[in-house]
Amino acid sequence: MTKVFDKPDEFAAVALAGFCAANVDRVQPVAHGAVRAVPGADGKVAIVVGGGSGHYPAFLGYIGTGMADAAVAGDVFASPSTSWVAGVARAANRGGGVILGFGNYAGDVLNFGAAAERLRGEGIDARILAVTDDVASASKDEVAKRRGVAGDVLVFKIAGAAAEAGMDIDAVEAVAKRANANSVSFGVAFDGCTLPGQGSPLFTVDAGHVGVGLGIHGEPGIRTEKMVPAVDLAKMLFDPLIAERPAGHDGRVAVILNGLGRTKYEELFVLWHHLTGMFDAHGLTLVDPEVGEFVTSLDMAGCSLSIMWLDDELAELWQAPADAPAFRKGRVAHVAPAAEVKPVSAEPVAASIIKGSVQSQQSAVCLASILEYMAAALAEAEDELGRIDAQAGDGDHGQGMARGSAAAAAEAKRVSEAGAGAGTVLSMAGDAWADRAGGTSGALWGVALRAWGQELADTARPDAATVANGAQAAYEAVVRLGGAKPGDKTLIDSFAPFVETLKSQVAAGNDLVAAWAAAAAASTSAADATADLVPKLGRARPLAERSVGHPDAGAISLALCARVVGKQLSSG
């Protein structure tokens, strides 16, 4: 179990500080992450990687020439927030665009995706690179659903080498995506890990057993088996990967045998001894393989095997020099000169505020006031939403909505007073919401408001059609980043009828107030169907009165917000 910490919730942040202190010649701290001490060339594509902490060397240990330009560190096993990712990416940007690399987990997809949208909104060409190498997590037909594990290293190495070689962002993205498509991993676990401050493991594997295909956070595997000798374990790792050998491939492979924390080096070497025979038997040629700890999971016992099927370009990029705290390729030839380090600010890099037209400024003030009412209503509903969420989730929805909306209202006030137009105010309010609320719904509300704001623009008073287009854009952003469909019991369930109704009412010639009222009613009715309870006048029906079923707090709170905003619109 994790033993060394002070306050458990400060573990990741203090570890980040300690990492930077231990590598002053290699990295510089920025808010929630680190960048190279000596930045890459002007115009170089920046490779920014990240995810939850607890996986070192992932991701901070990858910062260095030929690998990443920067890494973002979330809390232990938790995605960094959208603003953390965007802030680190801004600090790493060298003018050539930014590739955001991460393992394919819902929270990371959301936050790195939302960060990319924010950065693009600021004129930075940002692309996302979700690594999907874990063959145990989904079938070959659903590759996009696969989780990212130690294949991260293979894919980031390729992206890093391509960027270091001066390729443009399209070329880097293309070869990195090919690297991902060519990478497969399979893992086994012998025992779970314990988060800082927790009395018991996050998950366990029965003594004397192997969790076959178990994920690095304890995600379900394929099966549990009795422990077997090393030679059989090697086969257990190898067989699922060789099964996905591309037809006609010449057999050149980059390979990583990765220890998850408590399965130590000599155990990995024992496995490697057996694996070399299997590679041989299948006519595979090992190109610069790696055996060690590359993606850990605190003190989890287990290991994984990763293979990247190489072509000429991938082989060259895989073998290109790299020099990061916990990863290298090539040979040491000299001692680094100490004078090259150019300090960057460790403070978050914030986007600047652009002034809007007078009309748009007036709309912005109105918008800020609406957000204030919304925040007040959500504060009042906080406990009730929490109780509803606790039926199906972890009960933090009310808190997140209250915290997020309050931050959004405050940011809208600040930004509108600084002269921003409606579009900017709503976008930045969305960012503030996401950053303060945390969690999945916070990130989704953030991207929704940002997408909506981008439709409003800063030049004119938004008309009904523009508002409806904004709602549509917001909905699409939520679907794109959140990946949920109607009926999945998410806020989509009430958001979809809201947007449909708003659009059709506006198309039918109704004014915004009437159209919004109809849309809010449609969303409330849908939330009712989803939730088996009716939010009335800003309050959900008391828990005791509601019928069975798992109410979706997200759908309810969206309907609630729609009603509150409608009320404000109708009151002028």
Next chain:
Amino acid sequence: MTKVFDKPDEFAAVALAGFCAANVDRVQPVAHGAVRAVPGADGKVAIVVGGGSGHYPAFLGYIGTGMADAAVAGDVFASPSTSWVAGVARAANRGGGVILGFGNYAGDVLNFGAAAERLRGEGIDARILAVTDDVASASKDEVAKRRGVAGDVLVFKIAGAAAEAGMDIDAVEAVAKRANANSVSFGVAFDGCTLPGQGSPLFTVDAGHVGVGLGIHGEPGIRTEKMVPAVDLAKMLFDPLIAERPAGHDGRVAVILNGLGRTKYEELFVLWHHLTGMFDAHGLTLVDPEVGEFVTSLDMAGCSLSIMWLDDELAELWQAPADAPAFRKGRVAHVAPAAEVKPVSAEPVAASIIKGSVQSQQSAVCLASILEYMAAALAEAEDELGRIDAQAGDGDHGQGMARGSAAAAAEAKRVSEAGAGAGTVLSMAGDAWADRAGGTSGALWGVALRAWGQELADTARPDAATVANGAQAAYEAVVRLGGAKPGDKTLIDSFAPFVETLKSQVAAGNDLVAAWAAAAAASTSAADATADLVPKLGRARPLAERSVGHPDAGAISLALCARVVGKQLSSG
């Protein structure tokens, strides 16, 4: 616990094979170890390091430019045998002499020391370098008794850099010894490790507690405390080291914060964050510190802090480039050319046999016959010696003596038939004994016979005085390498009176047969005093008859051998 293995007793050997397979561009396998794939320059001092397995990166992970030329891998937590060390050192020798580096543990001191003697006997200038950094293991007044832990890395790095820079063996030895004298470490443990195939840990630490100063194999620490926050742990590691700051030192330090296996990187970074404040507060300047896993102990939970007090030369050598599988200094600049590797033989490198004079050859044949009688007697006494040893030790003494003496007799026969003189026959018989017997007593018998043989030489029939001088040399070798004093309940107890009596009898003008008989009687009588039992005519008194006390099997078997040899001498 260690989970990945096939047959537990093959764990270390298979891990070695896997390590070499995983690092084909960096190392080449030799028997019981590995050497650099691309050897150092002709005439370079070779740095050969080693010890028990289970501590990777120690010791194989240190092989590379600027670090070690080769490493010897013993079984898990067990010293490599004398011949393993000597064999790897022969393969690594570049003509500039060999420095044998190891942590200061009894078995390693014995085997690396005996290997150095063997190598010197073959004309290779071999020196030993025992690392003694663990301040918890002995007081500052008894530095030579301190164990070696992660300070290994500091000392080997200095030795490696000095050798790479082309210094001669005296200079390398001097600066490496200064590095050792300037290095201190302190460790804490949170939980024990489990050897391959064992059902329970080698040692444990109570849950929620810290073993303060606990050794990396579970050697007793200073005290056990309740677990404390990271900031207090940092102080626990730091205080004992700063207490040994040399008077007037300018504060430049090389530092290693080392994880023992299950205490992971982010925990170490948390500690490092706190430690940096302590270094600052004491005016210490960190020179290229290292935070990570450098000397592990299977899956042991815990960590250690090591400091080397630098001077100009040590600082320069510490920062010099190094490039080993698990340790590097400097920056990667290019990809290694693949063509430089010159294969070396993986077979043990054996010493060649030099012919003796005709007289010495006759003595050699006689010696071989005496060894055969001795082996027969020890085979007969095997079970009894085992039972005696089981009273105080692990009961393998009889087996080791029988196996060792049989190997010595066979080797003496082979070498004498090849025409070697008495000196060579006895020396090589000693090597065979040590290699086959294993354990401490095997290594001691090996060095004893080798030292004795070196006195006999290969040119003339040995006279009584020469034999007595040989006995004295053998005794001194045992004391030097074994470190025991009379009364410590070791074979010294019967060896000392044997040698004293033999010398005084010869000095008094008695012939060898008479002198030897008296000496054998003295050793028997001493073994009796030690053991509370009398070995008679090749058999110890049955266990049931002996009085209380822990009999020393080693003293008894030496007395037994003395009597058997005496009998042979007197029978002509």
